Amino acid sequence: MERNYKIIIIDDENGILSTYKEYFDKRGFIVDTAYDGSEGFEKLSEGEFDVAIIDIKMPKMDGIELIGKIKEKGIDTSLIILTGHGGEEEAINALNLGVDAWFGKSEIEMNKLSDKVKELAEGVPLDDIRRLLSVIPNED
DSSP states (O other): OOSOOEEEEEOSOHHHHHHHHHHHHHTTOEEEEESSHHHHHHHHHHSOOSEEEEESSOSSSOHHHHHHHHHHHTOOOEEEEEESSOOHHHHHHHHHTTOSEEEESSGGGHHHHHHHHHHHHHSOOHHHHHHHHHTSOOOO
16 A cells, blocks of 8 residues: 555444454554444544445444435545345445445455455545546536
């Protein structure tokens, strides 16, 4: 990685938070964590993150509600759903809200998740591309 990408992991399981934080720390990411959707939304509102990894089932505010609030506020970060519970209906809801990827919590998924986080962090967000294109004069 040329620069250290900043990510936030939002999950109500301490074991997941510490395991994933350690995993991404070792790979050069700057990692913040939040124990529930409310704390995660507060941190996302206050700081800039390249990618947010969000659990679907959490107290206070679940992942779907959190994603809706992120989109509503216009927070510019790539979103990944991480779940051990998710069903097809939740996946469809998350995708309809603009989630970039969906991963299970199994150990097998860690390398795929890491690759996806890096890919999303390195990419130019679609909203930025749209903003840039909107200021280029039309040559009709």
